[in-house]
Amino acid sequence: MVEIKTPEQIVKMRQAGLVVAEALKAASEAAVPGVTTGELDAIAKKVIESHGATSNFLGYHGFTGVICASVNDEVVHGIPGERVLQDGDLLSIDCGAIIDGWHGDAAVTVFVGGGHAPELHQLSAVTEGSMWAGIAQVRKGNRLSDISRAIEGYVRRQPLPPKGKYGIIEDYGGHGIGSAMHMDPHLLNYVDRRRGRGMKLVPGFCVAIEPMLSLGTPKTHVLEDEWTVVTNDHTWASHWEHSVALTEDGPLVLTAFDGGRAKLAELGVTAAPDPLG
Template identity: 75%
Template sequence: MVEIKTPEQIAKMREAGLVVAAIHQATREAAVPGASTKDLDDVARKVIADHGAKSNFLGYGGFPATICTSVNDVVVHGIPDAETVLKDGDIISIDAGAIVDGWHGDAAFTAFVGDGHAPELYELSRVTEESMWAGIAAVRKGNRLVDVSKAIEGYIRRQPRPASGKYGIIEDYGGHGIGSQMHMDPHLLNYVSKKRGKGPRLVPGFCIAIEPMVSLGTAKTHVLSDDWTVKTDDGTWSSHWEHSVALTEEGPLVLTAVDGGAAKLAEYGIQTAPDPLA
């Protein structure tokens, strides 16, 4: 069952989304050579506390931190610790969430640590981020869930191949409904699967977290012995981007973007819905 939100509930999700945006800003600034991933988690904890919000990651299924910190060939669900120290040339995907009055926000981004990155890493991140925005642009009244998957996959497939030979669209993880829980129906694939059909129709009140994960090689992954950390099977590095999006009567609103997604969606000729907190 897909949870359809009222405008008042979407406004609460917008509050949670802006806390997530603040976490992103603070952890992006803190992701420098010499910082540990625990340092980043400490930064996120402070932001959540300063906003009077709650963490939706901490304790989720036993997860021990407030953010996921996924470095280099870690795709998703990396656990912050004091031993993982960022080095010049690393990339890190930071996934963060927050709860305000029972309503959830969730988003992720890929950051570059220091300098000296190969051009294909910048392109990997760009392709992953832009595929997310292509998916967000497909969140329109009358579309179905598969149209979002099609937009994400289509964007990635149209890009020139990297030096490694291909982009791997991670198969075992994807987007999800969000609202009164962090993970809800429907599950969103980042590619089209005939087995899944068209999925639900997108209507006002529909909210979803769109999160492509792309590697410089395989689409296959494995989970480490901590039961959380997900790595690529071939050791190629990966990127992860995510935003939570609400569809309203006036159009889409990117709940976890400071500007509600206005600047990026304008590139698609789409006007975002009015910000309920403005």
């Protein structure tokens, strides 16, 4: 069963989404050489608590942080701790928050320091671009697979990087979100025709769209900590995510400060009005 939200519930999710946006902004700005991932976790925790929200990551199946901090060849679910960030690292920060039982979830890729190779900048840009291509398909009458097709199609249309290729991570994808962080439906970042077109999108549908790309293989494995996901060939990876609601007036990006207005306008899509003004 897919949970369809009322406008009032979407307002709560927008509130949670803005807390996530604030936490990611603070953690991203603090991600400089010499800082530990645990210190970034503490910064995000302080932001979440200051807004009267709670973390949906902390304690989730025993997870010990309020953020996932995944560095270089780590794709997702990196545990924050004593690791010191180095100049040239590529860091993905994933974060979530709950307001009155309603969830927000988003992720960004951050360049630590400078001197990053061009293919890393392209990797992050293509990952983020594919996310927005998927978000633009969150419209009445479309189906779930239209989002997947847009994500994969965007990636496949991009020029290959100077070194490597773009691997669309296969074992992880987007998900429904609302009264829980992870809900039906599961959203692939590529088209699997065996699954059919998927559900029809209707107002009240909410989804976390989160493409993950590597500069090599789409295959991954989990480290001995039972959380951290790394690429099998140890090529570096990028992860971007937003939570999105479909309203009667179009898509509302719950975890973007402007509700997705600017990025969607670039794609010829009008974002729904922000219910919080």
